[in-house]
Amino acid sequence: MTVRHHTHAIRRSTFTVAGLAAALSLAGCGLEPAGSFVPAAAPGSIQAIEGLPASAAITITSKNYTEALILGKMAVLAAKVAGFQVTDMSNVPGSVAVRELMLNGDVDFVWDYTGTGWLAYLGNEAGIPGERPQYEAVRDADLKNGITWLEPAKLNNTYAFAVKASAVPELNGITKLSEIKDLPLSERSFCVESEFNSRQDGFKPMLEEYDLTLGSADGVNPSNVKILDTGTIYEATARGSCNFGEVFATDGRIVALDLVVLEDDRAFFPAYNVAPVVRSETLKKYPQLQQIFAQISSKLTNSQQQTLNSRVDVDGEEPAFVAFDWMQAEGLITVPVK
Structure with a gap:
């Protein structure tokens, strides 16, 4: 089965020439963008690197959406605790x-997604x-560009379908996409965005992968498919406007609205595991970075990240404080003793 290409990483943080120019300008003059603050932290399981020169420096960037900002602040905190002089280039548009x-x-480190690397950066069509083969493919291919992808996390922010938790018992206790076909025709209702609905590798092929056909008597009735903006799908699913809403697997609204993500048990959607990505020359100079970021990667999961994203998107907290609280709770860092 061919895993389909999608463009969620590019779509969710749109590239602009002005944004790139501004980011390059900041990097060139040594300035840090607004929002580079992180709380002071002390070592936990992440320790200061023994013998690291006081002049050791690293520049860390992130994209400009919630999850990327939280992960970027984790990297900044970890690098500072390890003893680096850190330039925080978070919040780059695209x-x-x-x-x-x-x-x-211009930068040394970013958290990025295996699917984004393979499809958007390296230009592959599918x-x-x-998850493991996808990671190894992008890791091996990007080495020639001087980019090293370290071991990925379990966190896989791919496309998914979610259902309202309270509706699960009424839907035969559904947990997997393959079980939709066992529901009555009237219960096979969907909320999807227009792009996903119309793409040749989108909604219709997904249904077919799971033994359903749009418009057939025993498949999915077109009248049971609502085309909505991405941001409204979560609310619509929670209200019961449809049973199954197209979502991103780690979105904070999944937790906030008490939705449950169904297992993509036939692996239709591409893998978008997050991984620490380092310039190879930086990693050669400071090989300890691999072990430092591995401590974070090993703890990142979809459910954990949904909760952290929700604290920002729903509760209005700052990404830097959310990152700090989680890292402290996991024992990665500690609060400095005054």
């Missing part, structure tokens, strides 16, 4: 802009089935 900063050597 995946393409971040990629250019990495390739040009993903590779399986």
Whole structure:
């Protein structure tokens, strides 16, 4: 089965020429953008690197949406605790802009997604089935560009379908996409965005992968498909306007609205595991970075990230404080002793 290509990373943080120019300008003059603050932290399981020169420096960037900002602040905190002088280039507008900063050597580190690397950066037309094979493919291919993808997290922010938790018992206790076909025709109702609905690798092929056909008597009735803006799908699903809403797997609204993500048990959607991405020359100079970021990656999961994203998007907290609280709770860092 061919895993389908989608463009969620690019779509969710749109590249602009002005955004890239501004980011490059900041990097060139040594300034940090607004929002570079993180709370003071002390070592926990992440320790200061023994013998690290006082002049050791690293520049960390992130994209400009909630999850990227939280992960970026985790990286900044970790690097500072390890003893680096850190330039925080968080909040860069767009995946393409971040990629250019990495390739040009203006930044050293970013959290990025395996599917984004393979499809958007390296220009492949289709993903590779399986999370591990997808990671290994992008890791191996990007080495020639001077970019090293370290071990990925379990966190996989791909497309998904979610259902209102309170409706699950009424839907035969559904947990997997393959179980939709076992529901009565009237219960096979969907909320999807227009792009996903119309793409050749989108809604209709997904239904077919799960033994359903749009418009057939025993498939999905077109009248049971609502085309909505991305941001309204979560609310519509929670209200019961449809049973199954198209979502991003780690979106904070999944937690806030008490939705449950169904398992993509036939691996239709490409893998978008998040991984620490470092310029190879930086990693050669400071190989300890691999172990530092591995401590964070090993703890990142979809459910954990949904909760953290919700604290920002729903509760209005600052990404830096959310990152600090989680890292402290996990023992990665501690509060400095006054």
